[in-house]
Amino acid sequence: MLVRDALVTNPLVVAPTTTMFELIEAILGSNQTTASVVENGFLIGTVSAADVMRLVIPSYVSMDEHLAGVLHATFFEEALVKLQNVLVGHVMEQPMHTLPPDAPLMSAVVTFVRHGRKTIPVVDQGRFLGAVTRRSVLQLMRSSVSDR
Amino acid sequence: MIDNLLSFSPLDNGSEHAAGVVHGATYWLAASLFILTFVAIVSEKVHKTKAALFGGALTVALGVLSQEEAFHSPHFGIDHGVVFLLISMMVLVNVIGRTGVFGWAAIKVARLSRGQPMRIMLWFCVLTAVASALLDNVTTVLLVAPVTLLITDELDVDPIPFLLAEAMASNIGGTATLIGDPPNILIAARAHFTFGDFLEHLAPAVAITMLAFLGMLWLLFRKSLKVDEQKRQRVLAMDERKMISDKSLATKSLVVLALTLVGFSLHSVLHLEPATVALLGAATLLLIARGEPHRPLAEVEWQTIFFFIGLFLVIGGIVKVGVVRDISEIVIKATGPTAESMQTTAFSLLWFSAGLSAVVDNIPYVATMNPLVLDMANTVMHQGAADSTELPIETLHSAVLQPVWWSFALGSCLGGNATAIGASANVVVVGIAGRAGKKISFMRFLKFGLPTMLMTLVIAHLYVMFRYY
Numbered sequence: 001m002l003v004r005d006a007l008v009t010n011p012l013v014v015a016p017t018t019t020m021f022e023l024i025e026a027i028l029g030s031n032q033t034t035a036s037v038v039e040n041g042f043l044i045g046t047v048s049a050a051d052v053m054r055l056v057i058p059s060y061v062s063m064d065e066h067l068a069g070v071l072h073a074t075f076f077e078e079a080l081v082k083l084q085n086v087l088v089g090h091v092m093e094q095p096m097h098t099l100p101p102d103a104p105l106m107s108a109v110v111t112f113v114r115h116g117r118k119t120i121p122v123v124d125q126g127r128f129l130g131a132v133t134r135r136s137v138l139q140l141m142r143s144s145v146s147d148r
Numbered sequence: 149m150i151d152n153l154l155s156f157s158p159l160d161n162g163s164e165h166a167a168g169v170v171h172g173a174t175y176w177l178a179a180s181l182f183i184l185t186f187v188a189i190v191s192e193k194v195h196k197t198k199a200a201l202f203g204g205a206l207t208v209a210l211g212v213l214s215q216e217e218a219f220h221s222p223h224f225g226i227d228h229g230v231v232f233l234l235i236s237m238m239v240l241v242n243v244i245g246r247t248g249v250f251g252w253a254a255i256k257v258a259r260l261s262r263g264q265p266m267r268i269m270l271w272f273c274v275l276t277a278v279a280s281a282l283l284d285n286v287t288t289v290l291l292v293a294p295v296t297l298l299i300t301d302e303l304d305v306d307p308i309p310f311l312l313a314e315a316m317a318s319n320i321g322g323t324a325t326l327i328g329d330p331p332n333i334l335i336a337a338r339a340h341f342t343f344g345d346f347l348e349h350l351a352p353a354v355a356i357t358m359l360a361f362l363g364m365l366w367l368l369f370r371k372s373l374k375v376d377e378q379k380r381q382r383v384l385a386m387d388e389r390k391m392i393s394d395k396s397l398a399t400k401s402l403v404v405l406a407l408t409l410v411g412f413s414l415h416s417v418l419h420l421e422p423a424t425v426a427l428l429g430a431a432t433l434l435l436i437a438r439g440e441p442h443r444p445l446a447e448v449e450w451q452t453i454f455f456f457i458g459l460f461l462v463i464g465g466i467v468k469v470g471v472v473r474d475i476s477e478i479v480i481k482a483t484g485p486t487a488e489s490m491q492t493t494a495f496s497l498l499w500f501s502a503g504l505s506a507v508v509d510n511i512p513y514v515a516t517m518n519p520l521v522l523d524m525a526n527t528v529m530h531q532g533a534a535d536s537t538e539l540p541i542e543t544l545h546s547a548v549l550q551p552v553w554w555s556f557a558l559g560s561c562l563g564g565n566a567t568a569i570g571a572s573a574n575v576v577v578v579g580i581a582g583r584a585g586k587k588i589s590f591m592r593f594l595k596f597g598l599p600t601m602l603m604t605l606v607i608a609h610l611y612v613m614f615r616y617y
Contacts, residue, residue, distance in 0.1 A: 058301065059584040064294035066248035069390030070255060072302065072382050 003108050003132055004101035006140040007122055011131035013038050016045070016089030020052060021080060023088055027052075034119035036131060037092045043121050043128040045092030055083060055091065098123045099132070105140065108132050171470075178212045178465035185462045190508055197451045200458025200512070212465040223537035224464035226457050229423040230337050234456065235448055236426035237327055240405060241287045242444040243433050247398035248391040250279065250288075254295040255388035263380030265305050265373040269313055270362050272296060276314045277321025277358055281328045281351075282409065285318040285573040286449075293580045302382040303375045308586055312596050313365055315577040316565045320361060320604060322573075323561035324354035326412065326422060330456075331505075331514040331560040336422070338518040339544050339553050343412035343422060349554050353611040357562070357604045364603065397437055404433045459515045467519040467537070476523040485528050490548055491617050493524070494555040495609065501559030502605050506566035506598075514560050521556060525549050551616035558608040566601035568593035 012035040014023055027033055027049055034048040056079045061067050097111050098121045111120055112134055122129045185203030189196045208218040217224045244250075257275055261267035272292060279288040292314055300307035322328035326336045326346040335341065392398050408429030412422055420428075434441045466472050483493040497517075504513050519536070526536035529543050543549065564571030568578050568590050574597070578588045 058298070060294040060297035060301070063297075063580065063583070064251060064291070066251045066391045066393060067294055067298050070298070070386045070388070072385060 001105040001140060001144070002101065003099045003103045003105060003120075003122055006105060006108065006132045006136040007101065007130045008133055008136050009130040011036060011119065011121075011133070013128075014047065014088055015039060016087065016092070018088045020055060020083040020086040020088060020091060023047060024049075024052060024080070024083070031135070032119055032133060034117075035088075036095075036119070036121045036128060037088055038128045041128060042126050043095050043098065043123050045089075045095055046119070046121060047088050047092040048118070051091050051093070052083070055086065056080075095121060095123070100124055101129055105137065108137055112137070174212055175469045175471065177210060178207065178469040179471045181207050181210075181212065182462050182466045182471065185458075186512065189512060195451075196509065196512075197455040197458065200455050200462065202458070204458035204461030207461045207465040213461060213468060217464065217468070218461055221464070224468045226460045227337050229421055230333055230460075231423075231453060231456060233327070233333055233423040233426050234330070234453055236423065236430035237284065238448045239430040239444050240401075240408065240426070240433055241283050242447045243397070243437055244283075244401040244405060245287060245291060246393070247401055248393050249398045249402060250291040251295050251391040252388045252398075254292060255299075255386050255391060258295075258299050258383050259386065259388065263303070263375075263383035265300075265303050265375055266366065266370050268299060268303075268383075269310050269365060269369060269373065272310065273313050273317035273362060273365065274358070276317040277324075277354075280318040280321035280573075281324040281354075282405070284327075285322045285329060285571065286576050288321075289315055289318050289573045289576050290580075293577060297580075297584050299383060303379045305373060305375060306586075307584065308581060308588055308592070309369055309373075309596075311577045311581050311586075312588070312593065315571070315573045316361065316597065316600050317358070318573040319561060319564050319571050320354060320358055323357075323558060324351045327426075329561045330452075330511050332557055333422075334511070334514045334518055335553060335557050338522060340541055341545075341553070342415040344415060345545075347413070349550070350557060353554075353558060353608055356611065357607045360603060360607055361600065364600070400436050401433060404429050404436075407432075455511070456515075459512055463515050463519065466516075467523075472516075472519045473523050473527075473536070476520045476527065479520065480524055480527060485524060485552075487529050488548065489617075490528070490552050494551045494612060494616075497521075497552060498555035498559040498609060498612065499605065501556055502563030502566075502601065505560050505563030506570045506601060510560045510564055510571070514556070517556065517560075521552060525552075547616075551612050554616075555608070555612050558612070559605070562604045562608060563601060565604065566594070566597045568597070570597070570601075 012026060012030045012032040014026055014035045014037055016037055016039055018026070023035060026035060034046055036043055037045040037047055056076070061071075097115055097117055099107055099111070101122055101124055108120055111117055119131050119133050121131050181203050185199050188194045188199035188203075207213050208215060213224055219225055253275060254272065257271045258268050261271050276288055276292050279291070293311060296310045296314065297307050300310055319329070323332070324346070326332050326341065326343045332346060332350075336346065408425055411418065411420065411425035411429065434444065479493070483496045485493040501513070501517070522539060523536040525543060526532055526534050526539060529546070529548070530539075534540070534543070564574065568574050568588065574593065578593065581588045
């Protein structure tokens, strides 16, 4: 089995000019928490719900977790307002874990487990084809059982 | 070559040393190891702990110090009292730091200041200074800085003046007690001063210095630090009780810390060394805190501990072979101390120590100068007849020598305020500010630090002058 067999052709995709606030909307409107950042058909990065959360954590809480208890009631509201000015292009991670469509499916499984990924973009010479997700891989695994 | 060096009996070399005598190979070996170690530390090309440990290990392995001296001599070898005092205080701090009690106090103080930034800055500095006098400076700023970032964020004011002021308050406060700053621990160990001696002689100087520092902050920032009512309300709405993660442990820790401090100050009754008291405190807290001792022990700053160990050996080497005695003769010629008065020496040491501590680590500096002061005292007060590593307490604490020790301590501790690299607390604060996206440049630190250092040094100078001369 190859990566292309589990390919999701309409995964969550955003542009580098998407704001982080819009990214939240996009994540909530899909069943995925990681988006591929695509420009002119080429993959230029990935961005996820974890990146949103990282932006929301103030430096002082990461230094002293006790301070999480004394944040004021409107903290998240204000933090999200600030995200309206932050662009995905400034936050995204360089595409590190990508796979070509003809890679063995096991490579995807290993990447999910070893690197804690939830979505792996599938690219062919930089051109974005789609993604494999944990869900799409599990579906393919199960279908191989039921096919017998 | 090494065989040749080892064939010199180190003991003979040390004891036969006298001015004018041609120095043996061990003398130059010890001096070279000392200089190379210090060059390595100051250059920062090698981590200072690696440099000191390697120099120390060579000092023993090449026979400058015998193995017996290195590990068991209180004069030339590792000072286990200092080592265990440092370790024990770090363990205490590690447990206390995790309870959130410091953040509790900081938020309480911010609320009592009614959310007014000027008052918060002043009270945070007082809190930092007091905590630094009782705990180590780095831990204190690590605890106060995040709360400061939270409060300044809520008030929408620039955190940098707050953070700079806290670093300096920490260095000033740490000067007050035996355990407040490593130079004091080192001086106490060599000059046999008690916790009470430091309170009697340095705490008043620190109190005056601190008041002047707070006055300076008020003059500098009273106009710019103003915020509207709505922002103040945010600080007032905070609930400091939520900062405490384990109330029972927080209480226990504070009780143990308080008892440890009482133990320090009862030296004349209990006759327990600070290291013994601190070790008892740390062991008690580990025993009554739930959970494995792994974390508080693992979080001891082992780099600092091994830095001290290496330094003790390298410096023990130059003390033993007589390098220190030769340098002390230079100091005596330059400052002309007599058995009646060492005023010039005291003031020279105050300013020289401050100047050096502003740019280099004050720990190796004090560790080196300690034996030098002892040797000078021996030469001047006993005509060099006594053993400088074992001077009688009457000499060490004589009215002539005391102001020298206190000037030494004041200069070494307060000098650190001048630059961003002058003290560990400064380095930590600059790092924290950077993590919060607020860069503090070397020049920005200097603009605030140097005047602060000069002001506190002038106060220290006047204090020594009026109190002792």
